[in-house]
Amino acid sequence: MTDEDLRRTTYYGDRPTSSQPRPERAGERADRRSESAPEPLKVAVIYYSATGSVHELAQSVAQGARDAGGSVRVVRVRETAPPEAIEANAQWRAHLRDTHAVPIASLGDVEAADVLVLGSPTRFGHVSSQLQAFIDTWGPLWGDNAFADKVFAAFTSSATRHGGQETTLMSIYTTVCHLGGIIVPPGYTDPAQFATGNPYGASSTSDNGQRPPTEEDLRGAWVTGHRAVRVARELAAGRRVLGA
Ligand SMILES: Cc1cc2nc3c(=O)[nH]c(=O)nc-3n(C[C@H](O)[C@H](O)[C@H](O)COP(=O)(O)O)c2cc1C
Structure with a gap:
C-alpha cells in the first residue's frame, strides 16, 4: 500500500475519485431540494484481514462509498493472535507488516460514522475473533x-466457495439487529451480483x-459500499425534509 493509497483510504474528507458509473441518484435529487448542501456522510470501513483478501475487498467497498458521496475512513481492527501463530504463516506475517500504517479502529471511528461497513474473514463459518473482540467493546x-x-x-472472504460466507455475514447482521442499525445488503441490485451470487454482502x-x-x-x-451510502443519503435527505 503506497502513502497515496493510505491518504486516500484512511482519512475522512475524500472526494469521489473514480469514473465508475453512478447509477443511483435519488439521494442527490433530495439533496438538491434542501437549502444548503449537507455535509458528506461519514463512512467507516472497519475490517480484519490476516492474509489480505478482506483488506483488498475493503479498498473497493471504500471506493464505492466514496463514489456515492461518502467521506470514507478505512481502519483495521487490532491483531490479537499470538506472535508465534503469525510468525508461522509467511503470508499473514507479510500482510501485517505491509498494512502496519493502516490506523487501528477506535470507538471514536464507530461513534462518528453514519455508515459502518464491517469486513471479516470467514472463520469456521463465523466472524473472526479479532473483529468480534472490537465489536465487543461497543457496549x-x-x-x-x-x-x-x-x-x-x-x-x-473464505477459502472455499460457500464455505460459510453467508453465515459470517448473517452473524454480523445479527449484531446489527441488536444495535438497532439499518442493514443495507447489496442484494441483486447490480448485474455483478448475479456473478458473485451473494446478495448478503x-x-x-x-x-x-x-x-x-x-x-x-x-x-x-464496490456495489456494497455504494449502495449503503446511497441509501443512507436518502434516509438523511428524508429526515431533513421531515425535520426529523
Ligand atoms: C481459523 C480459520 C478458520 C477458517 N474457517 C474457514 C471456513 O469456515 N470456511 C472457509 O471456506 N475458509 C475458512 N478459513 C479460510 C479463510 O476464511 C480464508 O483464507 C480467507 O480468504 C482469509 O481472508 P484474509 O486473507 O482477509 O485473512 C479459515 C481460516 C482460518 C485461519
Missing part, C-alpha cells in the same frame, strides 16, 4: 443508543489466500 455506545439508525453492510473465495478477489468480487464490494 457503552450501544447503551447510549448510539447505533440506532446508522446504516450497516458487511463483507467477507460482498465476498471472495481465496483458496486460503492463494487467489486474490476477482474483478467481479471487487465490483460486488
Whole structure:
C-alpha cells in the first residue's frame, strides 16, 4: 500500500475519485431540494484481514462509498493472535507488516460514522475473533443508543466457495439487529451480483489466500459500499425534509 493509497483510504474528507458509473441518484435529487448542501456522510470501513483478501475487498467497498458521496475512513481492527501463530504463516506475517500504517479502529471511528461497513474473514463459518473482540467493546455506545439508525453492510472472504460466507455475514447482521442499525445488503441490485451470487454482502473465495478477489468480487464490494451510502443519503435527505 503506497502513502497515496493510505491518504486516500484512511482519512475522512475524500472526494469521489473514480469514473465508475453512478447509477443511483435519488439521494442527490433530495439533496438538491434542501437549502444548503449537507455535509458528506461519514463512512467507516472497519475490517480484519490476516492474509489480505478482506483488506483488498475493503479498498473497493471504500471506493464505492466514496463514489456515492461518502467521506470514507478505512481502519483495521487490532491483531490479537499470538506472535508465534503469525510468525508461522509467511503470508499473514507479510500482510501485517505491509498494512502496519493502516490506523487501528477506535470507538471514536464507530461513534462518528453514519455508515459502518464491517469486513471479516470467514472463520469456521463465523466472524473472526479479532473483529468480534472490537465489536465487543461497543457496549457503552450501544447503551447510549448510539447505533440506532446508522446504516450497516458487511463483507467477507473464505477459502472455499460457500464455505460459510453467508453465515459470517448473517452473524454480523445479527449484531446489527441488536444495535438497532439499518442493514443495507447489496442484494441483486447490480448485474455483478448475479456473478458473485451473494446478495448478503460482498465476498471472495481465496483458496486460503492463494487467489486474490476477482474483478467481479471487487465490483460486488464496490456495489456494497455504494449502495449503503446511497441509501443512507436518502434516509438523511428524508429526515431533513421531515425535520426529523
Ligand atoms: C481459523 C480459520 C478458520 C477458517 N474457517 C474457514 C471456513 O469456515 N470456511 C472457509 O471456506 N475458509 C475458512 N478459513 C479460510 C479463510 O476464511 C480464508 O483464507 C480467507 O480468504 C482469509 O481472508 P484474509 O486473507 O482477509 O485473512 C479459515 C481460516 C482460518 C485461519
